[in-house]
Structure formats: C-alpha cells, structure tokens
Amino acid sequence: MSLWSLSVGASASVSSVASDSGNVAAQRLIDIGFRKGQTVSCLLQPGFGAPRVFALGNATYSLDKETADLVILTDDRPS
C-alpha cells in the first residue's frame, strides 16, 4: 500500500520509494529520509483533498497524493 493510504494515527515501515529514473520527487523523498525500514506515521488528513501530514522521525512533512503514492509501505507493522 502507498503512504497516501495510511490512516490518521497509523504507522508503517517504508518498503521502497518508486524511484524510476528521472523522478525528482522520489529522489527528494529519499534525500529527506523516506528510506527502506524507516517508520512513518500519518498525523493529519485535512479535508477537500489537501496534502496530508506525515511524521518521519522528528520531522513532519506535507505531501500531495501524487508524491505520497511514490512511497510504498509494508503491511506487516501493527498500527
């Protein structure tokens, strides 16, 4: 499942970032720490399709759907 599917309050591990060649957004996600094994949680889902808020370590990031969908999560971690 993708990061966008994560419900508010839930956490999961990053499985991979869909870094097809030339995808600068994927590269940036990796640069800021969205790497395999890292735990990410969803803090907020503002209404009307607005970008969602995720916590990674001590930092919080807002990602839109297209960007969050690049982050693939493992399903084996309890939320």
Place this chain on the structure above:
Amino acid sequence: MKNVLLVGAPNSGKSALFNRLTGLQHKVANYPGITIDVGSGALRSDPRAQVWDFPGTYSLNAISGEEELAIDALRSALADERPAVVAMVLDATRLEKGLTYCLQVAREAARSKKPFLVLLNMMDILEHNKLVLDLDGLRASLGVPVLPVSARTGDGVEAAEVALVSASATQSPWADTPDALIEGSAQQIADRFVPQGELLVRRQAKIDNWLLGTASGGVAFVVIMTLFFQAIFTWSAPLMDGVEAFILGLGAWLVPLVPEGIFADFFEDAVFGGLGAFLVFVPQIFVLTLIIGALEDSGYLARAALICHRPLSYFGLSGKSFVPLLSGVACAIPAIYAARTMSSRQERLMTYVAIPLMPCSARLPVYALLITVLIPDTTAFGGLVGWQGLVMSGIYFFGIVSALIVAAVASRLGESESRKQAFILELPAYRTPNVWPIIHASVNRAGHFIQKAGSIIFTVTVVVWFLGYFPNGGEDLSASWLATLGIWIQPIFEPLGLDWRYGVAILASFLAREVFVGTLGTIFGIENADDDPAPLAERITESGLTAASGAALVVFFTIALQCVSTVALLARESKSTGFAMRLLLSYLVLAWIAAFAVHGLVSLF
C-alpha cells in the same frame, strides 16, 4: 580574507545563525559568477572573514531550477581558490533530514581541500525538552568537528566563531564515498543519534489539529487572512499618510526656494509628484514584509500553503502562490517580493504571470471614476445593494478570475515542470517569531525597493514629465509632445471608441495606474481630480464617452500591465528582462483584444 560558506537544509535555523555570526550585518549580494541571491556579511568577531549564507536545500541532487542555481553557487564557491571553510548547519532536533546533504557537502569540501565542520543548531530545544544527543559519538561517526550552538539563545556561537576562523583542512573519511554509500551512512548515523523526540511532533500535531482541521482550519485561515489584509491596508495607512505628508511638506518647503520656471515645475511635478506617488508604497511593503516574516517564522505560512494547494493546483499554481496573490490585491510590488518564499522558479514564474491581473489598489481610482461615469447611483434589492458597488465587486471578481485562467493557460503552455511540481513541504515547528531579524529584513526590503525600483521609476517620471512639459513650458498639455504622441497612437485606441485624450492618459498611467485619473483631470481642466473625481466624471459624461467605450476602458485596465514599477521589479526578480517585456506586451495585446470585444458586445445594445 577567509570565506565562511554557511550551508544547510531549509528550516535548520541557518539564516538565524548567519545573523548571529554577522551581528545582523546582512546584505543581499550576487555571488560571483552566478545569478542567485546569497546573503553575505562580515563575521562579527573577525571582520576579515566573510560569511556567505547559501540558500537551503536538502541535497546536492537539485529538484528545481532554483536549487540547481543554489548548488551551482556552492560548487563555484568550493572551486574558488581563496581560503574558505564550509560550515554545515544541522537541526539537532531533526538531524535525519540534513544528514545526506551534510555528507555530500563533506565529500565535496574534502575534494576541494576545504575544512568542513558541523554547527549543530537548536540545542536549546533539545535541552528544554530534556532530550539527549551523543555529541562525542556523532563527532566520531561523522569524522568532522561538531559544535553545539543555538542561534536563538546565542549559546555556543562564540566557540563556533573561533572554530570557523581557525579551521584547517584535515583528512576526511568522505572524500571518495559514492552516493549510494552516503545515503546508507546517513541513515545509519540517523538511526543511532537522532534524539527520540516524539514529544516534539506530538506537541506540533496538537496545534495542527486545530489549524489544519477541516472546519477549524478553515475558520482559522479566514481569521488570519482577514487580519493580514487589515494589517496591510489599515496598519500601513497612517505610515503611508505620514510619508505623503512628509513629501508634500518637503515639496512645499523646497519648491519655493527654487527659481520659478522650469526647475520649480520639475521639482514640483516630477520629483515630488512622481516620486512621491511611488514612495507612498514603501510603508506598505514594510508592513507586508513584517507580517509575512512573522507568519513564516511562526510556522503558519507553510500551513497556509498546504490549505490552498489543492484549489490553486487546478490553475497551474501552488499553495505557495497564495500569499503573493493575496498581497497582489493591495499592490503588485509587495506581491512580487512575497513570491520569494517559493522555492521553485517555475512556480514563481507562474505566480508572476498571475500577480499583475490581481485587482491592485492602484486600479481602484480608475474603476471609481469610470463607474461614476457609467453606472447610475441607484440601488437594487430594496435598497440593500448599490449598483455601483455591485459593479465594483464584479470588476474585482473579473480580475481574480482572469488571473487564475491566465495562469492555468500559461502553465499548460509552459514547461511541464510547472504542472508536475511535486508538493513536498516540511512543516516547521511552531515558535514565537524572532522580532528583530524580521524587522531588520523588512527595513532591508523597503530600502532595496527604494534603491532598485526607484531609479527606474524616476527615469520614466522624468521622461513623461519632459514630454508633457515641452514645447510650451507646461502651459497646455493638449499641445505638448505627450499629446502629439497621444494623437500619433490614436489609431490604436480609436477602435475602442477612445480619442487622443484617453490615449495620453493611458500613456501617462504607465507610471502608475492611478495617474490616469489625474491626467484626464488635467486634460479636461478639472483640478484635484484625484481627491474628488465627481466633477471629472460629469465632464467625461458631457464629452460623450459611450457605455461601450467606458466598458472597454474598464476591461483594458483590468488586464493591461501598465505599471512601470511592476515591470521593473518583475524583470529584477525573475532575473529576465525578456520575461517581463513579454508579459508587458502579452497583457497589452490581450487587454486590447478583450476591450475591443467588450466594446463590440456592448455596442450591440
């Protein structure tokens, strides 16, 4: 002289540290060989050392044109043979986000034989929250000096200054490390040393639940933006009145000292009249920069961008375009400055495209005059709504919709990057804004505006004054070279049903849109038309301006970019005179076509 190259991720407190190190002696300069603003200032403790504040980025892998320029700037600084030390600023509370960049720059510094050290900022927040970071372990893992500092309290800054001046290149463990290993190493160091501070995230999330909640977030947004506008219009009004009164007073005192004739007329009309009209906007720019600075420093601006991202993305804009567009309703000048907070050049260019169409306050006197001429002062809906006010709202709405539509079209015609820009926004921690740096930046911005835009505006003012004054010494504007020019360009405005008088007023309005009213007042022989447009409106009605031509004029003013200060600033901020000139010409052509269409349409009735 030694250079200190200050680099780091956005929101790492780098600029605050820069201000600490330089004692707020900040100036904006173009770093040699590049076209991007890099702040610079002498090191407070040793003025022989120059500190360079490079734009924040997360990695040496650029994802936007703006980042590419910033990274090129750093690379050319590293390649420079002059002695330099590279100081990487890391946020101690969010160590993981800057480590990849840190190791990448450490490698580049080692290859350039430049000393490299880490300034671990925001240590006060760690201590305040009783969080621990193993400094010795981090030093050993990074293999470089690590100095704990707090830009906010000043703790550790003196030790950092000493280290920066005395640093010398040593053997670096990162000199030959490939990218893949750097990413892995960054992750290992992060896993081992990042303070476990969920407390920080939870505290922030509580406030975000309010400010970003579907209902409460909307209410908070409207309240904050209402206050924002109130501040721009209301708080700056006394300052603007003060500047106007000062300029008028200075003119009244100085002009009589100049011998009567051409020089007195020049000082009165061109210097105090023309420049005065422009200087009046300086307080507004100061207040706007102050409030945007406070909102940015508090952490709210990032949240406002998040809220607006979705609706604006339909028009090829980004959530970060919101504040500049909002500011554009007051004046395009501060709006263009406000767009500086946007990191992507493409997004910024799209925002620049939209800003000139926002219904700025300089258009207001023009609309007020034309509405008085065209729309009867009657009410509708049982006296609840005045037709003139309704039409004014319609014109404002038309301007905003035009801005969004043009941005949508331009983004679809432009580079694909503008449409596919990823939205990745770090939400900074909420904090109380640092007052003095914000005031300092606001004063700087206002001063910069006077210095840069002022010289261009003054030149154009002199040219227009000269054309209007000669050959008959300002006796009769209708016989001046400006009028001759108006008659010469009459064929352009004739299809809109407008004669040379309106052509001249439009020409003069390139100085500032509101000049249109004053110029028409002069041509129609009405004094003080700026203060009370009613007699002028009556004279225009008597002169037989048709409804079709009046409507065409309104549409022309809604779209045309006839504001020299906006064009000058667009050229400066976009770093492209071609972009500004294309925008000027495109909006003039579009304005004329739309005005012609409206003239034809209204003529049918």
